[in-house]
Amino acid sequence: MKIYLAGPEVFLPDADAIGERKKALCSQYGFEGLFPLDTQIAEQRSARDTGLMISEANETLIREADMVIANLTPFRGASADVGTVYELGLARGMGKTIHGYSNDPTPYTLRVLDHCGAASADQTAGELRDADGYKIEEFELHDNLMIDGGILHSGGQFLLAQKKAAIESTAAFEEVLIRLSR
Amino acid sequence: MKIYLAGPEVFLPDADAIGERKKALCSQYGFEGLFPLDTQIAEQRSARDTGLMISEANETLIREADMVIANLTPFRGASADVGTVYELGLARGMGKTIHGYSNDPTPYTLRVLDHCGAASADQTAGELRDADGYKIEEFELHDNLMIDGGILHSGGQFLLAQKKAAIESTAAFEEVLIRLSR
Numbered sequence: 001m002k003i004y005l006a007g008p009e010v011f012l013p014d015a016d017a018i019g020e021r022k023k024a025l026c027s028q029y030g031f032e033g034l035f036p037l038d039t040q041i042a043e044q045r046s047a048r049d050t051g052l053m054i055s056e057a058n059e060t061l062i063r064e065a066d067m068v069i070a071n072l073t074p075f076r077g078a079s080a081d082v083g084t085v086y087e088l089g090l091a092r093g094m095g096k097t098i099h100g101y102s103n104d105p106t107p108y109t110l111r112v113l114d115h116c117g118a119a120s121a122d123q124t125a126g127e128l129r130d131a132d133g134y135k136i137e138e139f140e141l142h143d144n145l146m147i148d149g150g151i152l153h154s155g156g157q158f159l160l161a162q163k164k165a166a167i168e169s170t171a172a173f174e175e176v177l178i179r180l181s182r
Numbered sequence: 183m184k185i186y187l188a189g190p191e192v193f194l195p196d197a198d199a200i201g202e203r204k205k206a207l208c209s210q211y212g213f214e215g216l217f218p219l220d221t222q223i224a225e226q227r228s229a230r231d232t233g234l235m236i237s238e239a240n241e242t243l244i245r246e247a248d249m250v251i252a253n254l255t256p257f258r259g260a261s262a263d264v265g266t267v268y269e270l271g272l273a274r275g276m277g278k279t280i281h282g283y284s285n286d287p288t289p290y291t292l293r294v295l296d297h298c299g300a301a302s303a304d305q306t307a308g309e310l311r312d313a314d315g316y317k318i319e320e321f322e323l324h325d326n327l328m329i330d331g332g333i334l335h336s337g338g339q340f341l342l343a344q345k346k347a348a349i350e351s352t353a354a355f356e357e358v359l360i361r362l363s364r
Contacts (some may be wrong), residue, residue: 011316051321055331059274076298076316077259082267083326089268090332093275116258134193134258139233144265149237150272 002032004062006088007071008081009168010036018168025174029181034061062091069176072143072158073103073167078111079143092150099156099180100147101172103165108143112136184214186244188270189253190263191350192218200350207356211363216243244273251358254325254340255285255349260293261325274332281338281362282329283354285347290325294318 003026009018019035026033039057044050062068068091075081080102091098104111109128117131128136141148142158151158157179161172185208191200201217208215221239226232244250250273257263262284273280286293291310299313310318323330324340333340339361343354 008316013311013315013317015317046322047320048322051319051323051327052331052334055327056335058328059332059335076261076294076312079258079264081326082261082264083328085264085268086271086326086328086332089271089273090275091271093272093277095275112258129195130258133195134190135195135197137233138229140228140230141233144263144268145233145237146240146265146268149234150241150268152234153238153241 001030001067002034002065004034004065004068004087004091005036005071006062006068006084008073008075008084009071011075011081012168014168021170022173025170025177029177031177031180034065036061058087059090062087062096063094065091065096067091067097067099067156069173070098070100071103071167071173072100072147074111075167078108078115080147085147088147088150092154096154097156098151098154099158099176100142100151101159101161101176102142103161103167103169103172105160105162105164108141109136109138183212183249184216184247186216186247186250186269186273187218187253188244188250188266190255190257190266191253193257193263194350196350203352204355207352207359211359213359213362216247218243240269241272244269244278245276247273247278249273249279249281249338251355252280252282253285253349253355254282254329256293257349260290260297262329267329270329270332274336278336279338280333280336281340281358282324282333283341283343283358284324285343285349285351285354287342287344287346290323291318291320 005022019037023033036058041053070084070088072080088098119129139145159172159176187204205215218240223235252266252270254262270280301311341354341358
């Protein structure tokens with residue numbers, strides 16, 4: 001079983017080492033991990049062409065995979081990394097099982113309030129709005145409902161770290177692998 | 183041709199009115215617009231169940247659509263709304279053509295720097311990192327490369343507003359419809 005390892009680790013300084021660590025964990029539980037940086041893309045004529053070629057290579061890697069495990073730890077805001085979320089949707093549209101984990105167990109509603117403020121100090125539950133007046137989701141889910149829903153409807157799991165941990169921590173990731181190997 | 187109208191408009195106070203306006207524009211150019219709030223979901227036993235049912239209804243609506251036009255105007259950060267991006271990936275995985283537009287023409291690299299700062303004042307082009315040390319994409323694209331790449335590889339268009347406009351502005355959206363109706 002091949003698992004595509006989606007996540008914002010590709011933006012970290014030690015991305016390759018993290019990828020190797022996650023792939024080694026996959027092997028340990030009987031899976032083959034596919035990491036986005038496995039496909040080395042040569043520099044193209046323009047930066048734009050290089051970017052588009054990386055996208056194509058990642059889509060191909062996801063098509064090859066049997067399932068996805070996505071690192072959905074908040075990245076640059078209250079929600080998961082958009083590139084990771086695109087890949088999760090893509091795999092779901094292809095009919096694959098998608099799984100996710102987050103190293104931040106803070107409820108989504110609180111995370112949005114933390115990052116985006118509140119429309120006013122005194123708000124009614126069920127009617128929360130952020131400082132821009134945008135509705136804040138109050139569904140007791142881990143992120144935007146399309147993410148939680150997609151994972152659950154695909155038959156996947158969305159696991160939370162017990163305590164907040166660094167974005168590259170692999171404890172919750174390993175817990176997903178353990179459950180899948182049972 | 184049915185077009186699923188993905189976007190963060192669902193979080194705006196006048197979401198229903200915006201949906202009606204976008205659907206009327208679709209009709210004007212010979213299309214049928216499907217808006218996420220078209221499916222009225224009754225409140226379930228728990229908030230969680232309601233959220234998951236909305237997700238299921240939206241996935242069904244996307245499956246019914248022939249294509250997607252996503253409002254990819256930055257939402258709560260440098261990138262597009264994650265729910266919208268999930269839906270874009272989902273439709274792409276289902277083999278549909280996906281289109282996008284943004285009411286903010288600021289290049290993505292600059293938007294990330296604006297929102298997330300820089301690792302240091304003096305950085306080399308091609309090596310940009312944000313204040314957390316995370317790599318900043320420099321591919322001259324409009325958002326994370328998976329978004330731009332997915333749209334282009336599906337045969338779709340990613341259009342930018344000529345001048346920065348409100349998130350609910352429909353000028354760039356209408357321009358996508360005009361191009362599709364030709």
